[in-house]
Amino acid sequence: MNIEGLLSASIRYGTPLLFATVGEIITERAGVLNLGLEGLMLMGAFTGFVTAYSTGNLWLAFFLSMVVGALFALIHAFMSITLKVNQVVSGLALTMLGSGLSGILGRAYVGRPAVMFQPVAIPGLASIPIIGPAFFNQDPLVYIGYVLTFFLAWFIFKTKAGLTLRAVGEEPAAADARGINVFLVRYIATLVGGGLTAAGGAYLSLAATSMWMENMTAGRGWIAIALVIFAAWDPIKAMLGSYLFGFIMSLQFRLQATGEVHVSANLLLMLPYLVTLISMVLFSLNENFRKRIGAPSALGVPYSREEKT
């Protein structure tokens, strides 16, 4: 088997997961649980494709998909932050809305080819054996993923604004008492998270393929939700997790394609979910660990000043 090809594919499979996972990390760090990732990714993939198909402008397509993702996330923000409805229900509704809407609107576009992002080799780095072609001969969105991850890690853990974000997700009452606008921070985090998640979806129709298919995300939104926990709300770990899952996914396709290994495809498809389940069990075994890494303890809990005492 071709190791370079396998690694390279792992990165490409991992990138949509990476965008969605870091997006959800931002949202959850502010204490908002958004289970609508699958719907957001589909809307992103759809918007991206339609824009690319009709204008041929890939960057405009990528940008618009983020805008649409943010607008969709606004629905969730309004429901869960302002109306304080159950965030699980609101998130699930978003998933159904996204898959339904993209399915209906996208029917006319199924099977039509459009333009797609092409790999750009980074001079020097791309010529490193094995690693070079895998990591540095990719499309521009993969590189954006690298930069974004390190930027977000720095933002969350090293800046004042990141401190504010984490405070809002952990002890909104404490943040409120210090004059931080909890609602505003949560709105921004949910919108930014939604935009990034939709960008992950757009990767599927703009870089991984150049076409639109109904439900083309195929459960990646759910994997991203699990990855957030797996990554312990840390963008760097999210990157490792996303590429690991990308590796598992590409390995599974290759094993199927080669026919060398006689394992049921269903079993292989199960692998990412199994890893998720195990990581969640390991994670919840140690409550002290959760506290130490700062798992957002107000996650999924609407903030209300009156109910505080």
Added chain:
Amino acid sequence: MSSTLLEVKGIVKRFPGVLALDGVNFDLKEGEVHTLLGENGAGKTTLMNIIFGLYKPDEGEILFRGKKVHIRSPYHALQLGIGMVQQHFTLVPSFTVAENVSLGTKDPPNKVAAEVKRISKEFGLEVDPYAKIWQLSVGEKQRVEIIKLLYAGAKVVILDEPTAVLTPQETEALFKAIRKMTAQGTGVIFISHKLNEVMEISDRVTVLRKGKVIGTLKRGEFDQNKLAQMMVGREVVMKIEREKAKPGDLVIRVDNVYAKSDKGHLALDGISFEIRAGEILGIAGVAGNGQRELAEVITGLRKVESGKIEFAGKDITNSSVMDRILAGIAYIPQDRKGVALSPNLSVAENLFLRRKERKIWFNKASIYEHARRYIEEYKIKTPSPATAVKYLSGGNMQKVVIAREFSLEPKLIIAVHPTRGLDVASMEFVYRSLIKARDEGVAVLLLAGELYEIFNLSDRVGVIYEGKIVGYTTPDPSPENVEKIGLMMAGVAV
């Protein structure tokens, strides 16, 4: 004459169906400790929430340094220079002390750390600026809250029942810090029901009752009896008369029991004691030293790692909760609304919850009949037996718990902080109920943080520290004995 920092005039606050504050006047001068004293529901917290910007008053005005202000939010209050340490701390557990202090300010945490060090040294509020909040003790967290206010430059510091969670030694340290703050001109509003502390720290005391100011007294004008009387409107017999205990047969023997806390560390570290029929063993200790776990181990709610519990001559170490109830173990938990009662169920249903007879069908009329009997006997103030328990006052909720538990005709009663949050009249009721049970030959295990409660009720006093009984003493409220207990509570061997 020092100048007035804060003045509230004619404050009226109505909640649906309740007049919470009825024309309250209150003022705070520079460099003084002004205590706000009152029973639960007297309006203390409502008044503070208005000053702190959480509620808007319906009538009346607030003057800060002589200027009229409308306080919109806690943050606005803090910007003016009014800060409050609430009973529930508002700290982010995974952040360091410095990060918590820097929250909402423009200053980066490392710059804040140096300032935190300076403040903590100056006021004797010792705390490491780089420690994470979750690593700190309750007393330390409280210090962080105070440092936060001082860092923000608060000139008015409101402390809402700050000593409820402290050891006597920590309380002393807090009082020293308060004195240093007032020496610099900061005004402190101190909220407490502990009269001895109020006596010690206050320059002035304002007593609130049912939303009205009963009076404001200067140091030298007040004494404990007078304050207690103003607070409840009548002379309270806080010294409960009781006869000497006549201990009978051994009821419970806890032998070298080990148990883990929810977080998995050792909460009971080889604890042993015995209680006989007709005596009250009071266990004093700072909250979080294994009291809750001890109660849960005896009631069967928590697993014993090793050791033995004998009840009425039988080994019950591994018995089910139901078997223990049937054997005669009654439980008055600390958490009234969660563990003791089901808040949304009616008074009648709550009273029925732990009855001994087990039937598949029950007759609604008989439940109400049963409930009416107890409502009358225990003088539970409720509109009807069908009223949800959550609408009752704390004192009446506790009466429901006591009525239900006593109806089991127990041999052992475990009472954990049985009067926490209750007003004086309800407190007295709880005390009398427990002593009556003792006189009828019930063994009582009392777990309480308040020493006066221990002294008022106990026949013997044990002190718990880190999951062990570190020593026994008599229920003698002399200063020497209090000091001895205080030292044991703080883990200092005597």
